[in-house]
Amino acid sequence: MWLTQPLYERSTRIFLGVLLLAMILVTLLHLAVPADHPLYVSAYTVNLFGKYLSYALLAVAVDLVWGYLGILSLGHGAFFALGGYVMGMYLMRQIGDRGVYGHPELPDFMVFLNWDALPWYWLGSDSFLFTALMVMLVPGVLAFAFGYLAFRSRVTGVYLSIMTQALTFALMLAFYRNEMGFGGSDGMTNFRDILGFDLRTDETRLALFLISGVALAVGYVICRALVNSKLGRVCIASRDAEARTRFLGYRVERVQLSVFVVSAMLAGVAGALYVPQVGIINPSEFAPLFSIEIVLWVALGGRATLYGAVIGALLVNYAKTYFTGVMPDAWLFALGGLFVLVTVFLPKGIAGLLKQRKQAKEKEEEVPA
Amino acid sequence: MKPLLACLLLFLTWLPSLSIAEEDVRAGALLEALDVRSFADKGEAISELAISEDPRTRYWLNALLDGSLQRTHEGRFVVVLNNRGRSWPVEDALTQEDLGEISRRELNRISINNSLRNQIRSLIAVADLYSEDLSLRRASAERLVGEVDEALAEFLAEHIEQETDRRVQQRLSLALAIYQLEQGELDAVAELHGSLNTDARIALSRAAAQEENPLLAQEAQAALSAIEQRLKMNRTAETLYFGLSMGSVLVLAAIGLAITFGVMGVINMAHGELIMLGAYTTWAMQQLLPGQPGLALLLSIPAGFMVSGLVGIAMERGVIQFLKGRPLETLLATFGISLMLQQLVRTVISPQNRTVVTPEWMSGSLVVNDALSLTLNRLYIMAFALLVFMALIYILRRTRLGLEVRAVTQNRAMARSMGIKATRVDMMTFGLGSGVAGLAGVALSQLTNVGPNLGQAYIIDSFMVVVFGGVGNLWGTLVAGMSLGIINQVIEPWAGAVVAKILVLVFIILFIQKRPRGLFPQKGRAAGD
Amino acid sequence: MKRLNQLKKLAVTTSLGTALTLATLGSSQAFAQDPIRVGVLHSLSGTMAISETVLKDTIEMLVEQQNAQGGLLGRELEAVVVDPASNWPLFAERARELLDQHEVDVVFGNWTSVSRKAVLPVFEELNGLLFYPVQYEGEESSKNVFYTGAAPNQQAIPAVNYLHEQVGIERWVLAGTDYVYPRTTNRILASYLQEEFGVAEDDIMINYTPFGHSDWQNIVAEIRRFGSQGKKTAVVSTINGDANVPFYRELGNQGIDAADIPVVAFSVGEQELSGIDTGPLVGHLAAWNYFMSVDTDANYDFIDAWIDYTGDEEAVTNDPMEAHYIGFNMWKEAVRKAGTTDVDEVRDAIYGVTVPNLTGGYAVMMPNHHITKPVLIGEIQNNGQFDVVWETPGTVAGDAWSDFLPGSRDLVSDWRAPMSCGNYNVKTGRCGGSRAAEEAAEALGE
């Protein structure tokens, strides 16, 4: 079965092993260790890690299209945010009549906009299953519509990147509008509970952290299986020599479209996991800057490796948390510098470095033999 | 309206007659009357001041107008000469002797509000009808339209004859006619026929609305409908103008990109920040040349070009040249640079916006008629945009550099073998594109904020324009920018600003699907795949 | 940098007079217990840095002054500064960091509504104390947040009263940036104008623009036409931050003079004007609870201290800074009264606490976590300052729930026992929920 195939592969096993280990470790340090102990991991930190993991999943999704398909999407933030919004709508409905206006049906921002009923697109948002479905469908459909047009008319490379950017920018403007019915610039916040569990308890946070971990693992395996399959090789082929691939009889645009959609869905899931952990979703998630930053994570970690994307996401975001804490002014310099250094001196990213190491070692071993 | 009547006497009795001592006593009393809490009383006091035969009246009114007439805690009236900082240089309001600097704690302003400001301006306006300076006379005539009262009407009636300047006469008779119409005189309607002046229109619509004089109402109605027609036309013209001016801003912002991106294939995400640098150069220039905003602005055109150009060249040498043939990587690298440039400005200069002054000759607007006036700053920017565009076309078509640029972009290897220094050409090209971005910045400093986020606001639009117009085609950029500007301005009134922006974006996205290479694509082999 | 700060410190203390310098000497020996931690949650980078950095500095200055006077409860004050980088989710994260990791006793912070909404759940969960210094849309009342900025009834309503009664405005343009504060304010104003002054529907024009909107040609032209129909017209502007410069520029260039169509702004203060050439804007209005130009000694002392602290002769003060000044002093008093920094005790102690404001009056903390403020109308001067042309006779108490919105007119907020409820419904007599909600519930019941 092709989907399970990666599980027999060394690199995947290592990755999953490390991930699992980290999750167990964090859980133990959080539950078993007394709060005053230096090794104790606070709920705050667990929450942070949970956020990082959802970012990592997003990065994997981007690496899938950029690394293997050669499509530099500057709009994946949009799919991420859409997934987040779908989840946000569900969480909003879970508040029920505990909002400030105590309206049983409508979220507060609708009450104060004087709306008397939910707009049609909010239907079903109170069912978790429906939400879980939409989390993937909404970004998927958008990606399909956009991708269908773009790939069919062979908009590629730079043009595609700029178009994706325009897409997310347009969505940002749209979601800022209060008429949209998604809370305008304030977005959605003040969530209470998910599936009946109170979001404000440490247990729920731990659970969300673990779920994010599992989601990352699953997403990783799916992508890995995809790129290991013959289709994955076709992706690489079309990335390096699109015309040639066509002459071999592959319908490149369909390959691109399908992979693009899968990636968008993964991004949606990441967003859905992100929102309950940070407790707010608003249009700034659509900002082009964010989408470009994601690409940096991948570039730093190393394109077309998947695990590189994860490394990159974790590193950059940890650095962000740290730097904006200790030296806020330096942060943008650091981030900007990173962009430059990585692209100029580290085109293969950290993963590339590791590979070189490995190969160098092997050579040394070969010499005596 | 007593004050206006009052001031008629004001200039008949211009020359000082009494002895200085008595003068100052009376003057003191007059000013004393101004220092009251209620603005109504102040109004009275001002009219009193106006009728007084004191020669310093004009001086005081002006001081009052710009808020520099103040009072020390000891109750002495002073005029503040410069009100920045913690203590201000002042002179005595009566003797005009210099009193050195006084802490602002010690001073209380004789404050006025908008209605008093109006009153004073009208007073001064009437006085100005006698001024030698023609522009002053015109201004005051302009101002009196719609402000005429009985007293003034009588006065104007004979004054119009003495007036030599044609326009002043027209204005005054218009003002007079409006007043007469309000008095219900039928023949005034003829005078106002076809006038686009707002006050005239209002007067007419009032006349049309009233019952007691049906004939007048009828006439007025006829006149009104004629006016409405002309107003429509003017509105269309106005929208077109708005579209073009917005378009020219887009073109200015995008044209530099059309070179770096279109010609060199470098996706310069820092383009916005290069624009920002141009704007900051303007600010710096104005700091260097205080009091001469106009000169500073002109000087900052070359300066802005140099600054952004040099930064661009530095970028090209330092980063971009290492990314040849990896356009997507240039995107990331330049984006990093843009972040750094922003933060640099924040830390070195300030996160706050900077003040860039608009020179006299650029503020205000060019009056075509009472309903249509074109804002000057945008008019200049339009001209500037076209100028820059033409210059670029010339450089690329006619100069050695342009030739080399085209050679290098079409066949690098060949060009080199013919002894063209490709790297140098790259450097120059990028420098040129960046420099033009700087010019855009200089222009934008006259329209919008000069702050660290300036660039962010324009980068996406710029890319849209270039891609829409067709990469590597300057004319495309021009057409694209202008048409996007017009589309936007036409949609905006009925869709609102936000939706208009969104619609334009969606439109471009769809358009690119239909024609991936934009409006004016490069055809054939040159395009490459 | 370090040395510079010390110089500043010195400057402040000296400027505060010899008595204080003695105090400093006294305070320079180590404080008895561990310090009281004061959290500062303002963006120092990103788009909001423009407005928020000065507020961070303000709190740091106030903390320094307080330490110079021997700290609080014999303990030193320590400002804990974090940077949420104008990123709303990061605000929530940082708030948690402050309360959870740094265990601060109080937090002064936030500017935008969305950032406040983002941190609200965190403060309620961890029972923190937040002082929010910016004018806002109301429609919110949290046990853990004190709103020292103006509620709509402390800014918008008096402003239109002034325009209607003093200036005789009959026709209104409500122009704002498209986010919650303008939306709410304009809805309140629209219904207020119609109910109180009987303004007709078509004498009110409402217009929204995106953040940082830069091309105002069309809108300003529309305003001009709307204003030239023979009725005196005014623009009530809730346009935010960056969009203001191009807006006022366009006004000036299209020849709209304050005398013809005055613009009264709720989000334009000295800070914003410092980025504009105010020459063409003289006479346009702003409504605040504080202006730098206010002529009181308290204000001059504050300004001098501020100038010394920043070392910038041109440095300006503004309304949110005063709000922080008041908030800080109120918290200080409450801590003194309670004799501890424990959140619950401080909260109980702070109701009714009265401290002088900078405009020569006093501010009282009301049980609904809002304070009493005077409302000032100022006209822009050519030097980037405002000249007060009108002010409310007394102070106005902030109202969390507007009386002009159907959803909230029945709600009152009183956090004292026994009620201790942020949205008590006087009609239904229960805590939480408005009449509208009740009806909806009944409807569902049937």
Add this chain to the structure above:
Amino acid sequence: MKLLKEMANRDRVFEFLVPQQSPVDVRHGPILYLEDVSVSFDGFQAINKLNLTIDDGELRCIIGPNGAGKTTMMDIITGKTRPDAGSVWFGSRHNLLEKSEPEIASLGIGRKFQKPTVFEALTVFQNLELARATNKSLLPTLLEQMNGDIRAQIEEVLELIGLKELHRQEAGILSHGQKQWLEIGMLLMQRPRLLLVDEPVAGMTEQEMERTAELLTGLAGKQSVVVVEHDMGFVRSIARQVTVLHQGSVLAEGSMDEVSNNPKVIEVYLGEEA
């Protein structure tokens, strides 16, 4: 899942899609037929009223000076470039002008580029695997598993093109000649009815050339081959029928000797040889 896998692996499923099954109707007449084809870029007439017919199983060489339109012709046949006028038929049934590159490819037209283009990031083996004639639509491609007879096919070709011991290497590191061979190998994997070979021997050693010659002649008969080549020696060594292109249209046609004695051809070529 299981079922799908089955279907993907078995060769005979999706009859209509498997290339060699495509019913190219050659009963009455040629396999490839170009009539009055013209195309121009920005005014430059690259192909001008070109007429050309290739019979089934024929080996045809096309020569001509630079800019004669050889490559452009190939672009038109494979659907990369659309002509302004004229018609192109594959057999008597398929109008190639209505088809996209993938469709044309799966009809059984394989192409080798002038500049060898292989997938440099993939190994030699994977290059051949991708080229292999099979159902190339989405799902089967995703689910296809490596198995005995696929490997066998690939090994066979590896032998033929002499890259067996390099099959694990990434194609990027191959020498120019090796890339040529790899690309030819990919052509073979496609099992096309018609091969378009653009300058196959550029950058090859003498004996490599000979082997290429053998290979191509060997193919002829089973498949139709069109070779575009500059190297006269090579052409002579394989050619039966030669077509000379000049300024986008046929200048002369016939056996090598006929054309090389044709005065017009000599005139055109004088520039080249001198």
